[in-house]
Amino acid sequence: MQRRQFVQLCGAGLAAFWLPSLSFAAAATEQRFIFIIQRGAADGLNTVIPYADPDYQRLRGALAVQDINDTKLDSLFALHPSLVTAKALYQQQHALFVHAVASAYRERSHFDGQNVLESGGTRAYQLKDGWLNRLLGLLPPAQNEAIAFSPTIPLALRGNYQVDAYASAKLPQPSDDLLLRVSQLYQQDAQLHAAWESAMQVENMADKGMQGQNSQQPAALGKMVGDFLSRPDGPRIAMLETGGWDTHSAQNSRLSKQLSDLDTLLASLQTNLGSHWQQTLIIVATEFGRTAAANGTGGTDHGTGAAMLAFGGALPAITASNRSWPAGKVIADWPGLKDSQLYQGRDLQPTLALDKAITALVSAHYGLEPGKVARTLFPASS
């Protein structure tokens, strides 16, 4: 994908405007990386369930997930029954789960927590750009095109390296005259010029057949992302935002729906990435976990330790280069759920640093030196 191409095309006349880019990147072996953020503090304890912890049932009461006979992962953990694809991937060693994990953030504001998770700092608003954007600087040009599947660019992807954003919508296409004049109108305006140029690039790449569908449906979203990342000239890194995890009430039904959507998205990504699934790493993370005990309203409040999920056909290769992160396992230094073992007497005690987990997986995935990845992505904690 050539950033200057739009301008050249404008010069060459608009006939060529909507044609796909001809600058194919070379190899099909390029790594893919997808970061899925769970906004709203997803409940790790009911996602990767410590069913054998003697205190789990006591704390969760009616919220404790019972239906786990078919979803046990090992002698301690089971997966939420909605995560059918995730369970199958785990058995194929195309998944690993990290539990009792947290960023450096220890308060309970969603927005500050997300700021830390996305910026890669140790305090909210300490860093202005995102760790995913800084990762782009460590990758060769063929692998560092990134896209956010949302109307605007989330913080994790904001920074020095230009990235695209895309969300499909149903509006009539503008006339050629309007497009041409808009591009001229923005020539003198650096801010608008950059945004416009990138919009034209991305629009060019989007499958026009997708436009009528609602891309927020998880299966359709997975298809769109899979199609983008499979294209020879497409982006190699994508960020997806999911919301609705803030389950203060009616948690059982809401979390089942949330996790079922996530599972559908994973299945659709696997299908639509096709053979590229083998080069794909997906990380799913949230800003912090939820209280260990159920609250008084059939839900849970803001907590600390959470679960991080990783998927992808690239995981066996990642494990081969770093044995500490075995695919097909739950990785946890389990702190226990007795009152005395809880963080501030209420939350799952974090025992693993989220930035360490991300660093390990990403550096093994790209064959990068872990120290360098840590210093670049998480400069404040390394």
Added chain:
Amino acid sequence: MMTDDALIIDQRFGLGARAAATTPSNSVSQALLDEFGRYQALPPLWQQYQQTLPSIEQEMQEMRMINQAGSPEDKLQLRRQMRNEARDNYTEAVQVRAQVAQQTDTPFVERLVHFWSNHFAISAQKSQVTQLAGLFELQAIRPFVLGTFKDMLFAVEKHPAMLIYLDQQQSRGPQSEAVQRQMRRQPDKKSGLNENLAREILELHTLGVRSGYSQQDVTEFARALTGWTVPGPKLTGETDARYPGFVFNERVHEPDVRQLLGKTYAQPGVQQAEAILTDLAAAPATATHVATKLACHFAGDQPPPTLINRLRDTYLQTGGQLPALYRVLMEAPECRVPTPVKFKTPWEWLISSVRALDIDLSHVRVSQVMTQLGQPIWKPGSPAGYDDVAESWLASNALLRRVEYAQRLASLTKLSMPPAVLANTVLRGRLSQETLQQVSRAESAHTGFALLLVSPEFLRR
């Protein structure tokens, strides 16, 4: 009268110039002050909307009744019906909001309504809130924009839309009469606190995040707030005519004194959390928080600290009198900078566009358009509301959506003047040579109007 003043009045403080714009005969401050006298908290369009709805108490009763309705089939059908009605009411309320914003002769105060409604964000995405979203702005925001912050805070936190959105209506004190009694009867059924509203009041509505409160303060506040709820099936508890749809249910209120932020609150019942809210409204951290958000809205994404300080001092000196803060803003040189200081949000852009092109909004389904433009009304992804900085809105895809939609709006205008004339009326001295040229040379008047709407100077204010 300099044309620059008209620009400041229309663009910075107002909602954009209309096609039939005239040059104001007053200074910036006087023109804006005059709006305070003319402002209607309940303009005819909102009044009509409200008349079509049942009262908020009836509404809450119906919601409860449906949950208890007879057979499962009945329940399902009633729920579906209710959901459809709620969606229609929501769509209608968004439409009314846009019509009022388009037609108003007090655009500065309407802008403030939108500002406060976003500060105290709720989300119609939660199904029980869908129906109440329009009423929330009408009842908890509109009557209070020219009053004190404290009065608005009380109205907001007692409104059923907020109580339901942030789960407060279900929160029960663990030591309360109702919970204790229930525990004796059904020891397994857990019932108790929900911290959501308490936390967001501290973090988002008043003091602001990182202003020094602790988890213990959040929990204590949540305990004090227990009992603040919405009408149940038998409408038990104290009601208050000033706050439609609010009920205080003593039976679920956590007894005892509360300690938070270094103070002891021994008040009984509903007065306990009221006393806390009163203190929060008067806190210096709240003044700073409100001052910063207002300054950012009118003086740019990186507001000058001098302006923030003056706003904060005024807040503290006047006890949070909002008009006094608006006066500081309208007189501030920091808000009179002639070049634009803000990139318009999708809402600001749509409203200024329909004002400029004099669009008949009956042809525009505003709720749908706002979703396509990336800012569905009363549906921000989080209780923090929508961001108020360019970074969040100036994304490539969102910009393309505006260009696409500008073309659609241009096809709806009935204006017969040449686009260049309209550009001069609406943008006055700010109109650049480049924009004038592109607008004049477009292949059709239609394209010319669309170009005006997406020109760099129209996208900003």
